[in-house]
Amino acid sequence: MQAAVLRGTQNGYDLVLKQSASLDQILVDLKTLLENLKIDPQAQEATKVSLDVLTEDRILTAEERQQIEQLVGQYPRFEIHKIAANVMTIADAVQMKERENVHLLSKVIRNGQEVDMTGDVLFLGTIHEGGKLQTTGNIFSMGNVAGILQAGYPDDESKLVMGNLKTAQQIRIAEQFDIIDPDDLEASAQTVAYVNDLHVLSYGNLNQLKKINPKLYNQIGGI
Numbered sequence: 001m002q003a004a005v006l007r008g009t010q011n012g013y014d015l016v017l018k019q020s021a022s023l024d025q026i027l028v029d030l031k032t033l034l035e036n037l038k039i040d041p042q043a044q045e046a047t048k049v050s051l052d053v054l055t056e057d058r059i060l061t062a063e064e065r066q067q068i069e070q071l072v073g074q075y076p077r078f079e080i081h082k083i084a085a086n087v088m089t090i091a092d093a094v095q096m097k098e099r100e101n102v103h104l105l106s107k108v109i110r111n112g113q114e115v116d117m118t119g120d121v122l123f124l125g126t127i128h129e130g131g132k133l134q135t136t137g138n139i140f141s142m143g144n145v146a147g148i149l150q151a152g153y154p155d156d157e158s159k160l161v162m163g164n165l166k167t168a169q170q171i172r173i174a175e176q177f178d179i180i181d182p183d184d185l186e187a188s189a190q191t192v193a194y195v196n197d198l199h200v201l202s203y204g205n206l207n208q209l210k211k212i213n214p215k216l217y218n219q220i221g222g223i
Contacts, residue, residue, distance in 0.1 A: 004030040006037070012050050012081070019056035023064055027071060034075045053083040054207075057190070060085070102140065109133060109147060116153075123149075129169055138162070138216065148172065157195040160213060162206065165191045176201040 003021035007014050017026050037049075053068065060068070065083055072078050102120040109115050111130030120137035127133055127147035134150040141149060141163030150172035152159030157174040165171055166185045171178050171193045178193075178201045185191060190206035194213065204212050 002029050002033075004033050006033060006051075009052075012052065015051045015053045017053065017055045017058070017068075019058040023067070027067060030068070030071055034072070034078065038075065038077065049078050050081045051078055052081050055083065055085045056207075058085060103135075105133070106143070111147075123163075127168075134172075141165070150177075151193075152195075157199065158213070160216065161193040163191065165193060165203075171201065173201055 003018045003026040005016045102122045104122050106124040109127045109131035111128050114132040117135040121135045123141045123143045126144040129146045131147035134153050138159045139151045139161045145168045148170045149161050151161045152174040155174045168180045173195050192204045196202045
């Protein structure tokens with residue numbers, strides 16, 4: 001299996017670095033890939049290739065990012081547009097909060113309690129079974145949820161619920177809802193719940209956000 005794979009998209013090129021490979025193997029395969037793609041240096045400026053480097057569920061350290069950037073920098077034809085992972089870290093979420101005025105909520109919502117909010121919510125607390133967090137906007141959950149999450153209240157089906165939803169009791173968006181079956185969802189902080197074109201609550205992954213909700217994808221910087 002190649003640890004570095006180049007694929008064309010409508011917007012340019014994605015360079016996918018396989019999360020299962022070691023960094024050493026990624027650097028070896030990336031160098032081989034770039035060597036094979038080299039062209040006449042005189043044509044480099046006219047054929048500059050911008051790369052979106054995708055690291056799947058691997059979060060690179062600053063040193064690892066630097067090694068990749070330095071390697072790509074040895075090939076004038078190529079430049080890195082961004083390096084992105086499917087994983088939303090707490091740092092990503094806090095940065096998003098600063099950019100988008102997302103409300104930060106870190107509290108315990110117990111059985112029988114309901115917390116109502118307006119706008120987007122970054123949730124870092126705990127919801128016990130029978131507890132409920134309800135908001136008019138999106139919910140970005142990085143807490144422990146055994147209760148109910150409702151976004152888009154009362155009737156905005158364009159909103160999303162994102163996070164590890166496997167342990168949730170119920171997900172609601174506008175008037176659509178789903179009682180969670182833990183066997184149906186992976187234990188991943190990257191789950192995205194949304195209402196599809198058939199007005200049915202569906203699930204995807206964070207790396208599909210651009211397709212699921214292009215507007216939100218652009219707002220949060222193409223995480």
